[in-house]
Amino acid sequence: MAIVNGLATGVSVSGISKSYGGTAALVGVSLVLEEGVSVLLGRNGAGKSTLFRILAGAERADAGVVARGGVILDGGETWREHRRRCGWLPQTTPLIRGLTVEEFLAYVAWLKEVPRSVVGERIDAVLAAVDLVDRRRSRMDTLSGGMLRRVGVAQALINDPGLVLLDEPSAGLDPVQRAAFHRFVRRIASERMVVLSTHLLEDVAAVGERVFVIDEGRIRFAGDVDELAVGEGDRTERLRAGFLSVIGEDGA
Amino acid sequence: MTAPVLVPWRRGWPLVVAVAVAQTAVLASWRTWVGSWPQTAAALGQVLLITGPVAAGVTAWVVRGERREGVRWLWKASSRPRSVPAFRLGAECALWAITGITLGSLVPLVWTAREAAFGRPGLWVWFPMAAGVLGVCLLGVVAGLGFRPVFAAAAAAVGIYGATVAALFIGDDVLAALSPYDGRTMFFYRVPAWIHALQGIWFVLAAAAVLVRFEGLRRASGFLAVAAGLAASPLLLVGWNDRRPDPEAMRFVCEIGPRVEVCLPQAKAHMLPEVAAAVDEFWTVADGLVEQGIRLVDDEAAGIGGFDEALGSLPEPQVDQVMLSAFTDLSAVSRLDRSQFLGDLVRWTVGDQRLDPTDTQPSRLPTPATPAHVLTRWFYERFDLPLDGSGWPGAPILDERVVDYTNVLDELRWLTGLSPEDRRGWFAEHRSQIMSGTLTFDAFN
Numbered sequence: 001m002a003i004v005n006g007l008a009t010g011v012s013v014s015g016i017s018k019s020y021g022g023t024a025a026l027v028g029v030s031l032v033l034e035e036g037v038s039v040l041l042g043r044n045g046a047g048k049s050t051l052f053r054i055l056a057g058a059e060r061a062d063a064g065v066v067a068r069g070g071v072i073l074d075g076g077e078t079w080r081e082h083r084r085r086c087g088w089l090p091q092t093t094p095l096i097r098g099l100t101v102e103e104f105l106a107y108v109a110w111l112k113e114v115p116r117s118v119v120g121e122r123i124d125a126v127l128a129a130v131d132l133v134d135r136r137r138s139r140m141d142t143l144s145g146g147m148l149r150r151v152g153v154a155q156a157l158i159n160d161p162g163l164v165l166l167d168e169p170s171a172g173l174d175p176v177q178r179a180a181f182h183r184f185v186r187r188i189a190s191e192r193m194v195v196l197s198t199h200l201l202e203d204v205a206a207v208g209e210r211v212f213v214i215d216e217g218r219i220r221f222a223g224d225v226d227e228l229a230v231g232e233g234d235r236t237e238r239l240r241a242g243f244l245s246v247i248g249e250d251g252a
Numbered sequence: 253m254t255a256p257v258l259v260p261w262r263r264g265w266p267l268v269v270a271v272a273v274a275q276t277a278v279l280a281s282w283r284t285w286v287g288s289w290p291q292t293a294a295a296l297g298q299v300l301l302i303t304g305p306v307a308a309g310v311t312a313w314v315v316r317g318e319r320r321e322g323v324r325w326l327w328k329a330s331s332r333p334r335s336v337p338a339f340r341l342g343a344e345c346a347l348w349a350i351t352g353i354t355l356g357s358l359v360p361l362v363w364t365a366r367e368a369a370f371g372r373p374g375l376w377v378w379f380p381m382a383a384g385v386l387g388v389c390l391l392g393v394v395a396g397l398g399f400r401p402v403f404a405a406a407a408a409a410v411g412i413y414g415a416t417v418a419a420l421f422i423g424d425d426v427l428a429a430l431s432p433y434d435g436r437t438m439f440f441y442r443v444p445a446w447i448h449a450l451q452g453i454w455f456v457l458a459a460a461a462v463l464v465r466f467e468g469l470r471r472a473s474g475f476l477a478v479a480a481g482l483a484a485s486p487l488l489l490v491g492w493n494d495r496r497p498d499p500e501a502m503r504f505v506c507e508i509g510p511r512v513e514v515c516l517p518q519a520k521a522h523m524l525p526e527v528a529a530a531v532d533e534f535w536t537v538a539d540g541l542v543e544q545g546i547r548l549v550d551d552e553a554a555g556i557g558g559f560d561e562a563l564g565s566l567p568e569p570q571v572d573q574v575m576l577s578a579f580t581d582l583s584a585v586s587r588l589d590r591s592q593f594l595g596d597l598v599r600w601t602v603g604d605q606r607l608d609p610t611d612t613q614p615s616r617l618p619t620p621a622t623p624a625h626v627l628t629r630w631f632y633e634r635f636d637l638p639l640d641g642s643g644w645p646g647a648p649i650l651d652e653r654v655v656d657y658t659n660v661l662d663e664l665r666w667l668t669g670l671s672p673e674d675r676r677g678w679f680a681e682h683r684s685q686i687m688s689g690t691l692t693f694d695a696f697n
Contacts, residue, residue, distance in 0.1 A: 058328035084331035095321040098263040107258050111330035111337060155326075 010034040011055070011163055011193060016064035018050055018217075025050040027217040029064070033163070037189045039204045039225070040197040041243060042214040048197040049091050051214070052167045055195070056088035068163075084113055087156035091167040091197075093148050094155070097141040101132060101151055104140055105158050112159035126154040129184065145172040153181075157188065164188065167197045182206040201243065204228075205236045215247045258341055259314065264348035267310045271349045274306045275299050275356025285360060287367035287522035288586045290438040290501075292360055293374035296353075297432030300384050301416050303356070307349035307385050308392035309409030314345055315396025316404040324397070335467040338393050339460065346389035350382050369521035370501065376448040380432040383452025387459035388412050394466045425492040430484060431455065437584045439519040440502050440553045441495035447487065454483035499558035504549070504566055511535040513547040515566060520550065526588045534597045537634050540676030541601055541683055545571040552576075552583045591637050592644035598631040599648075601687060618656040623691040625655050626663050633668075663696040 016029040026047045040048045053059040055066065057079050066073045066082075073079050096104055102123055109119045127133045130150040135143065143151065149172050156164055166185075170178050185194060185207045196203060204211055204225060211228050213221035221228060221242075229238035230245060259267075278299045279285070285295035318324065318341070327337040361373065395408035419427040428434040431451055434443075457480035465473035487494070501519035507528040512535055514528045531548060547569050553559040554577070576582055579600035580593055602624050621629075628650060632639055641649035657664070670678060678695075685691040 053325070053328075056329045058325050080331050080333075083329055086329070088325075088329050090322055090325045092322040094323045094326050096258065096323055097317060097321065099258070099260070103257065103260065108326060111326055111332060113331045 011066070011068045013051075013055070013066050014064055016051070016054060016061045016066070018047075018054065018059070018061050024217050026054075026061070029214070029217070029219055031212050031219055031222055033193050033195055034210070035189075035191075035193055036209040037185060037207045038193070038195045038210045038212065039208040040195060040212050040214055041199065041201075041204055042197075043199060043247070046214045047217040048214055049167055050217075052088065052090075052165050052195075052197055055163075056086055056165055057083040058088070084159065085161050086163045086165065087112075087159060087161035088165045089152045089156040089167055089169055093152035095140050095148065098139065100137050100139055101127070101143070101154075102136045104151065105155055108155040109158045114159050122158050122160065126157045129157060129188070130154045131180070146174065146177050149173060153184075161192065163193045163195070165195050165197075168199075169196060170198065170200060170203055178202075179206075201236050201239045204239055213243060213246045221246045257344065258318075259344040259348065263314070264345070264351075267307065267314075267345060267348040268352040268355065270306050270310050271303050271352030272356040274302050275353055276359060278302045279356070279360050283585055283587050283589075286363055286586050287369070288439060288519060289364060289368055289371035289373055290441065290498075290519070291586050292364045293377040294434055294436075294438040295360065296357055296381060297377055297434055299356075300381060300431070300433055301413070303349070303353055304384060304388040304416065305409040305413040307346070307352075308388040308395065308412045309405040311342060311345040311349070311389045311392030312396035312399070312408035313405035315341060315393050316399075316401040319397055320401050335464040335469060335472070338397065338463060338467060339390065342390040342393040342463070343386060345392065346382075346386040349385045349389060353381060353385060367522045369505075369524075370518040374443075376443070376445045377432055380448050380451035380455070383456045384432060387455040390456075390459040390463045394463055398466060426488070429487045429491045429494055436495070437552075438495070439584075439586075440498055440517065440556050440558075442498045443495055447490065447494050450483050450487050454480045454487070457483060497557045499561065502553045502556065502558050502562040504562055506547075506566070509535075511545070513545075513571070515547060516550045517553055517562065520552075520582070520586065523582075523586065523588050526590070527582075527593070530588060530590050530593050531597075533635070534594055537631065538597075538601060538679065539672065540679035541686060543572060547571055547573045548576055549573060550576045550582055589644050591635075592647070594635045595632075595637055595643060595647060598628055598635075598637075602627045602631070602689075617654050618652060619654065621655050621657045621660045623663075623693055623695070624689060625650065625657070626660050626667065626696070627686065627691070629655075629657065630664060630667050660693070663693060666696055 011033040012031070014030045016026055017024070018026040029047070029051060040051065042048050050059070054061050057073075068082050071078060073082050096107070099107070105123045105126065106119055109122060114122055123136075124133075127136055130153050132147065132150055132154065135147060140148065140151065149169065153166065153169055156166065169185075170181055173181055182203070185196065188194060189207070189209075196207065198204065208225040210223065211221065211225045212219055213228070225239070228242040228246070229235060231238050231241040233241075279295060282295055285292040330337055365373075391412065392408045395411065396404045398404075399407045416427070416433065420433075424435060428436065432448070457476050461473045461476035461480060464476060498519075501517060503518045504515045505518055505521040505524060506513055506515040507524050509528055509532050512528075512531050514524065514531055516524050516527060535542065549563070549566070551559075551563075553562070554575075580596035582588070582593075629639065631637075632650070637643050638647075639649070639651040640653075641647045641651075667675070679686070682691055682695050685695065
């Protein structure tokens with residue numbers, strides 16, 4: 001294990017690159033994630049999900065390093081420990097037809113090596129957090145899209161992770177659910193790092209503290225949300241103007 | 253707390269049903285196992301040829317569903333060692349498949365328990381069977397992850413079936429040494445437990461090697477492959493000679509009837525009542541034609557170490573002793589085919605000449621009936637055996653399509669009209685001509 005000077009806390013990535021069949025998905029991406037809500041903002045195909053897969057330990061980068069708590073994740077055991085303390089909601093909600101919500105969460109808890117003695121209370125806690133207690137014994141394939149997304153969020157929290165990666169978590173939620181979701185994210189972010197990937201500026205405005213704009217596999221902006229907001233209008237409008245300016249789509 | 257089961261009953265039941273139905277259907281079509289424990293065990297091992305591909309196919313079908321629904325990403329983000337989630341899914345599917353095999357085995361086991369007169373259930377065969385199912389389910393996982401979802405199940409099933417058939421074609425002795433799939437007769441043999449154990453172990457190790465290699469773990473895969481090779485080596489060294497003769501199974505059990513004494517080895521003693529009944533039925537009809545007081549001995553085990561001792565332990569025969577192989581073949585069957593047995597007895601007594609004209613003169617059909625045809629037809633009618641060749645595999649065709657009986661109807665009527673006493677006398681008078689095939693129509697009056 002190696003120690004990265006100056007990275008005592010949080011998760012950082014440095015010089016991450018990833019290609020698929022010669023097409024670059026990420027090019028030299030570097031960023032630092034800290035407690036609170038960070039938002040990865042970008043167009044479809046910008047590289048958000050690829051970066052999340054690498055952060056979640058589900059895929060290896062072609063180049064670059066990921067560090068957590070100042071420790072470079074450079075071997076099986078460091079990655080394994082990182083995965084144990086990381087929760088991830090992929091862009092497509094994982095679904096196991098025929099399993100109940102409770103069974104699915106228990107299975108994910110097993111994948112994350114949550115001690116058996118606490119799995120029951122973790123399931124209780126995450127179901128309460130996503131307001132699905134009454135759906136505990138429902139089969140996953142009977143849930144609506146919005147409920148399924150909440151189950152996806154619940155599984156990302158089952159191991160009480162220090163880092164939560166939510167890839168477009170508000171997709172499929174109606175406005176009421178989205179408002180509740182924003183409150184939920186603010187709540188869980190009080191004690192852990194939460195990273196949201198989205199292309200919805202409404203999400204950034206509602207919950208974002210820091211924002212990383214990614215485009216064509218490169219980080220184009222990194223800073224506080226308010227630093228991205230430019231021009232006039234409400235916060236969402238100003239963020240939109242800033243975002244378009246950063247990615248060069250402001251008509252300039 | 254909810255057990256973290258990925259394939260609970262409500263998802264696993266298709267696997268149970270598919271395997272159980274396949275197993276039951278295949279075993280029901282075989283006649284080789286009823287009443288014999290070693291044969292039942294061998295049949296259960298052989299049926300893996302069908303249940304293995306079914307289990308692999310259904311497993312691949314389950315896995316391709318998980319893959320399509322994004323569960324594969326959860327596996328990749330798991331803190332468990334990389335291949336453990338896949339291995340676990342394979343193991344859970346295997347548990348259901350083994351449940352199906354167990355259910356599918358209940359009927360043959362209960363049936364054999366009811367009928368067997370010798371031996372005991374070969375429980376060790378369950379180990380390589382269960383291990384084989386686990387192995388094919390792991391390969392099913394690989395197929396489910398590696399092939400396009402629409403092809404995964406078919407690829408797994410066809411792949412496993414094709415590989416087994418190819419192994420059979422290339423070297424059935426190697427397949428028999430390495431797996432519980434063994435087409436040899438097992439009446440007079442035992443397979444040592446260590447062979448069953450190694451058959452299960454090497455295959456699971458080999459399948460696990462394929463799985464972890466698929467997951468990108470080269471070193472672990474290599475280690476498992478070497479371990480599989482080491483486990484398989486003793487089996488390959490022993491090879492075709494992995495069975496041990498069982499002298500107890502060869503010991504004779506006899507039934508002394510009013511006309512004939514029938515002796516079968518203990519391993520087939522459950523067939524004794526039906527063989528003795530068929531023999532008595534024939535001797536009653538053929539009264540006078542064949543000698544009374546004969547001893548028929550099943551010599552299927554001839555050539556196996558211990559057979560001569562078993563034969564020598566029979567009381568010195570006071571009458572002629574005839575080996576069953578002189579006129580019929582009861583090897584590798586555990587149920588008597590009455591029709592075939594009686595047909596073979598008729599052919600043995602009526603003469604050795606070829607009765608089936610299609611064998612010799614296909615261009616001149618129907619051929620005129622010979623005295624042997626008259627006698628054979630008469631016997632067949634008495635035993636209610638079909639003349640059209642449909643009675644058993646290899647039965648001669650003796651109906652009007654190939655034999656012209658129009659000129660011998662008087663002889664047939666005459667023979668049928670004889671009283672039992674007169675027929676006994678006629679048979680006794682012409683015995684040597686009948687049995688040598690030299691009988692002429694002059695004898696029918």
